[in-house]
Amino acid sequence: xxxxxxxxxxxxxxxxxxxxxxxxxxxxxxxxxxxxxxxxxxxxxxxxxxxxxxxxxxxxxxxxxxxxxxxxxxxxxxxxxxxxxxxxxxxxxxxxxxxxxxxxxxxxxxxxxxxxxxxxxxxxxxxxxxxxxxxxxxxxxxxxxxxxxxxxxxxxxxxxxxxxxxxxxxxxxxxxxxxxxxxxxxxxxxxxxxxxxxxxxxxxxxxxxxxxxxxxxxxxxxxxxxxxxxxxxxxxxxxxxxxxxxxxxxxxxxxxxxxxxxxxxxxxxxxxxxxxxxxxxxxxxxxxxxxxxxxxxxxxxxxxxxxxxx
Numbered sequence: 001x002x003x004x005x006x007x008x009x010x011x012x013x014x015x016x017x018x019x020x021x022x023x024x025x026x027x028x029x030x031x032x033x034x035x036x037x038x039x040x041x042x043x044x045x046x047x048x049x050x051x052x053x054x055x056x057x058x059x060x061x062x063x064x065x066x067x068x069x070x071x072x073x074x075x076x077x078x079x080x081x082x083x084x085x086x087x088x089x090x091x092x093x094x095x096x097x098x099x100x101x102x103x104x105x106x107x108x109x110x111x112x113x114x115x116x117x118x119x120x121x122x123x124x125x126x127x128x129x130x131x132x133x134x135x136x137x138x139x140x141x142x143x144x145x146x147x148x149x150x151x152x153x154x155x156x157x158x159x160x161x162x163x164x165x166x167x168x169x170x171x172x173x174x175x176x177x178x179x180x181x182x183x184x185x186x187x188x189x190x191x192x193x194x195x196x197x198x199x200x201x202x203x204x205x206x207x208x209x210x211x212x213x214x215x216x217x218x219x220x221x222x223x224x225x226x227x228x229x230x231x232x233x234x235x236x237x238x239x240x241x242x243x244x245x246x247x248x249x250x251x252x253x254x255x256x257x258x259x260x261x262x263x264x265x266x267x268x269x270x271x272x273x274x275x276x277x278x279x280x281x282x283x284x285x286x287x288x289x290x291x292x293x294x295x296x297x298x299x300x301x302x303x304x305x306x307x308x309x310x
Contacts, residue, residue: 029093031120036091045075048117067113096264105131111187137161137168171198186212213263226301244296262298274306
């Protein structure tokens with residue numbers, strides 16, 4: 001779709017809220033959805049939709065918030081270079097971070113700009129009348145996006161955890177949560193790893209713990225090339241700086257994927273042989289230790305070759 005930037009609001013010194021409109025009604029979506037933006041030479045970047053009001057059947061605007069990362073890969077810089085009146089190319093909304101449909105309670109945990117889809121979850125749960133807790137961690141009040149709006153909209157479920165006062169204790173949050181709660185976390189990888197560990201320790205089944213990583217995975221400086229063999233016998237070299245998906249797509253191998261951050265699980269692939277280097281936030285520690293599956297959008301290999309069931 002071609003959408004127009006019709007409003008830009010500074011939420012903090014580094015975060016801007018963009019309002020996007022089209023020429024008519026826009027496709028509807030569910031809480032947790034995102035848009036993929038074609039940013040030209042920078043590539044495709046995904047940003048979650050933000051909703052403080054229930055999502056309507058007829059939509060005339062989308063809202064996304066983007067945090068500027070001066071040392072990042074250029075996506076946020078390209079977004080912050082946009083002005084009112086500019087046109088952007090985006091996909092229809094996609095969602096790999098869905099809320100549960102039952103009336104079970106939810107524990108929502110957000111870190112930094114990862115609060116964007118969590119806001120939409122809180123709005124939806126509040127609209128349904130379902131119980132939830134909202135835990136939002138940030139370095140300080142001045143970089144805590146949408147703090148006044150959250151305090152007004154969700155005064156009882158909300159707890160703000162500010163590092164310069166009290167750091168978030170995810171283990172205690174999950175230990176105190178209702179027995180049937182569903183856990184949702186969006187934030188930096190360190191937070192997601194902490195929530196996953198705490199959830200496993202507390203005995204939460206994997207189907208009741210969901211993550212979304214808001215940052216683009218960074219290449220590691222010591223990455224080495226490795227080989228990937230697929231079912232038809234072809235073998236491909238995966239060099240440093242390229243993912244398995246990128247190399248396979250260049251060779252016209254059809255693979256399924258979405259987020260390309262290692263948090264949605266759509267690209268999960270069975271391993272026939274080889275030792276994976278897991279870099280996703282989807283798999284449990286037991287799944288990682290088994291070495292039987294891999295998220296090919298971000299993970300690499302410790303062995304010289306992986307044989308994959310593709």
